[in-house]
Amino acid sequence: MRDKKELMAMSAPQFSVKLAETEAELQSAQHLRYRVFVEELGAGGALVDHDQGLEKDQFDPFFDHLILRDEAREGDASQQVVGVYRVLRSDQAVKAGQFYSEDEYDLTVLKNSGRKLLELGRSCLHPDYRGGVAMHHLWTALAAYVFEHEIEVLFGVASFHGTDLHSLAQPLSMLYHNHLAPEDLRVRAQPDHYVDMNLVPNDQLDRRRAMLEVPALIKAYLRLGGFVGDGAFVDHSFNTTDVCLIMDTKRLNEKQKNIYTKRVAR
Template identity: 60%
Template sequence: MSISEPQFSLRLARDLRDLQAAQRLRYEVFVEELGGTGPLVDHENRFEADEFDPFFDHLLLIDARRDTPEFPGVVGVYRLLTSEKSAEMGRYYSESEYDLTPLRSSGRRMVELGRSCVHPEYRGGSAMLQLWNGLAEYVLERDIEVMFGVASLHGTDPQAFRQSLSWLHHHHLAPDDLRVTALPPGRLDMNLLPAEALDRRTALSEMPPLIKAYLRLGGFVGEGAFIDRDFNTIDICLIIDTARMSERHRSFYTRKQEPAA
């Protein structure tokens, strides 16, 4: 995978050492920083892991200056599950929170996105853009048509996010053919405020940058949110259909297919 800054490299995890480096960064972010947990979290060795890890591809952003004898210097992670790997696993990660019937019945090539995180020292720089460039290459190489996955608001009090959740419901709800639905018992109605009571600036200020980035790409959200108390989050399901992207955004995912002049 190509990358523009020489101190970074970008690749898929190749072995257990790579995977554990990703799990170590995930532990620092999702467990230590954000207060999450899970049945397979290894607190002794500081690995955030689950039963899906062997089936996902793990996109790694590595800063060689942080390499140690034990692990490569992973400073950014994206977890990617193709339709084929989901068939091996038997389900998608998101299916514990959402009814994915509309996506499953579409017959289109899909990838589920998840566990995206960047080391705190690399936020606000180019790290997330580098990961997005790697994701674009991954999507192109596999002819992916639909990207989806849960993204999180940190905390479990719906009232703290009533503006942003309501804004997503009123302005970014997925069309019927892509509209997945949150499942009980964690299901949360996102229609917390009427459309006329919303303030766009307030709503967007409550959203993490990753969610806003998906929306700028033309992303939609499923019906309802899901309260994940283990991870201390309110999750929404984001869906990006490359066929529905604007021409400007679609070019990000197709420009590398153009022949060289």
């Protein structure tokens, strides 16, 4: 009979991160995205494949897809993919015709900056791996990618679940009052669907409540020294309210930057 320590050691995750190189690896990422975005959050989309359980769109062929695998997890290779990040460099966006988030945000200020950009998106973890070290492994791999490609500005939309602006007034207003991007990074929601985030005056904010209602991923970007763009976007197809997050590698919080990039220098 194995004791408890042996059983825990046997079930300990064995993480590895790589870029998807095959169609099968890409579909493994899309399968996890389906579980999280479609089954959990109620998202949809024209190219979602419900029969095969794949969340995909027309931009996937142009993105690089970071996949986090737990090689100790039971099942085939596709079931071992427990985390996903997709990333799009400026040169890839040229081939795609645009950045994904340009339908939601005017990115002119970033595109005219002459700096190397990287768009982040579709970040998700399998429910069994949230709240642990799995996200750290993905972020470490992302840091290595940023270092390799000499990226200067990272950005991408991040989401609050739901589209009820009244219920999101506190956290959206807190982001506006405390984390609005400086003008040289301040993208703005496209005018035809611009949603003002300044819904509650600064002196009426319940800051503790507001921060508790901010999703963990957005909090992580803020801790690194990230900013938000001007205006939110209500995405009814994904059942979310989106904000645009921007991180300037030169402005990153030094303490957090060292934690984030410490493995890159090894």
